Amino acid sequence: xxxxxxxxxxxxxxxxxxxxxxxxxxxxxxxxxxxxxxxxxxxxxxxxxxxxxxxxxxxxxxxxxxxxxxxxxxxxxxxxxxxxxxxxxxxxxxxxxxxxxxxxxxxxxxxxxxxxxxxxxxxxxxxxxxxxxxxxxxxxxxxxxxxxxxxxxxxxxxxxxxxxxxxxxxxxxxxxxxxxxxxxxxxxxxxxxxxxxxxxxxxxxxxxxxxxxxxxxxxxxxxxxxxxxxxxxxxxxxxxxxxxxxxxxxxxxxxxxxxxxxxxxxxxxxxxxxxx
Numbered sequence: 371x372x373x374x375x376x377x378x379x380x381x382x383x384x385x386x387x388x389x390x391x392x393x394x395x396x397x398x399x400x401x402x403x404x405x406x407x408x409x410x411x412x413x414x415x416x417x418x419x420x421x422x423x424x425x426x427x428x429x430x431x432x433x434x435x436x437x438x439x440x441x442x443x444x445x446x447x448x449x450x451x452x453x454x455x456x457x458x459x460x461x462x463x464x465x466x467x468x469x470x471x472x473x474x475x476x477x478x479x480x481x482x483x484x485x486x487x488x489x490x491x492x493x494x495x496x497x498x499x500x501x502x503x504x505x506x507x508x509x510x511x512x513x514x515x516x517x518x519x520x521x522x523x524x525x526x527x528x529x530x531x532x533x534x535x536x537x538x539x540x541x542x543x544x545x546x547x548x549x550x551x552x553x554x555x556x557x558x559x560x561x562x563x564x565x566x567x568x569x570x571x572x573x574x575x576x577x578x579x580x581x582x583x584x585x586x587x588x589x590x591x592x593x594x595x596x597x598x599x600x601x602x603x604x605x606x607x608x609x610x611x612x613x614x615x616x617x618x619x620x621x622x623x624x625x626x627x628x629x630x631x632x633x634x635x636x637x638x639x640x641x642x643x644x645x646x
Contacts, residue, residue, distance in 0.1 A: 372431075373398030373419040374443040374516075375529040376495050377538070378504060378580060380413045382525075387415040390527075394534040395419050401445075401530060407431050409441060414497050414504060418443040423630050424451075429468035435478050436463070439500050442474045445530055446492030446514045449626035454487065467631070477505070485577060485590040489626070493572070495528060504580040510591040512561070512574030519569050524583025535569055542568040 375394035402419025451469035462475040476484040491513035518528040561571040
């Protein structure tokens with residue numbers, strides 16, 4: 371678990387933005403106790419708190435492409451990063467063994483089209499220093515959170531936690547009555563709304579592009595699409611075939627999740643899903 375934050379403003383200077391992002395990151399130390407980083411580039415400042423899982427010694431963020439065009443802050447894990455790394459090896463000279471650099475290389479090569487290729491849980495912000503654009507994205511199941519505030523002046527603030535945005539001192543904190551009603555009814559506030567009127571949650575499977583003060587949000591994936599019947603999928607003819615296929619899927623996903631350069635563990639409740 372890491373924490374990312376950022377602030378775009380064409381009106382406030384780099385020093386002021388740096389202080390704002392430092393306050394946001396300080397509120398998320400519990401998310402990333404191992405390291406911190408911050409960079410200012412023109413109108414944007416990016417920051418992060420890191421929990422080191424892959425290549426702890428070399429995976430510092432924000433991470434930058436060798437040509438200085440792309441800058442990335444990233445929270446999560448890309449489970450298929452080794453397969454993507456092999457695919458990208460011909461166009462990128464990798465300097466680390468972490469999934470962050472693979473994600474960065476994928477964005478540099480494919481842009482937004484990299485998103486459907488990712489298998490994992492993630493929320494990230496990628497700044498294109500040539501086009502002066504920021505790409506925000508969240509995984510299709512919404513495992514990793516990402517909140518943002520955009521105003522009429524073209525400013526954008528984002529962070530992994532609501533409290534971090536409030537710590538910026540730049541976001542209104544007026545309670546949204548509809549969100550209160552939703553919480554009392556359903557014990558949750560469905561995205562894109564949050565408990566605060568002027569702070570939104572990026573929906574699972576959405577990406578947002580900031581360009582020239584405008585924020586455009588689009589969907590790149592909807593997890594429920596996987597439940598649409600696919601004629602290419604063979605239906606199990608027997609109970610034994612079903613159980614064999616299910617076990618293979620479970621083993622594949624567990625194998626993907628336990629890849630790390632530090633010791634890993636599992637919390638098992640003893641219920642049906644944990645004991646499967």
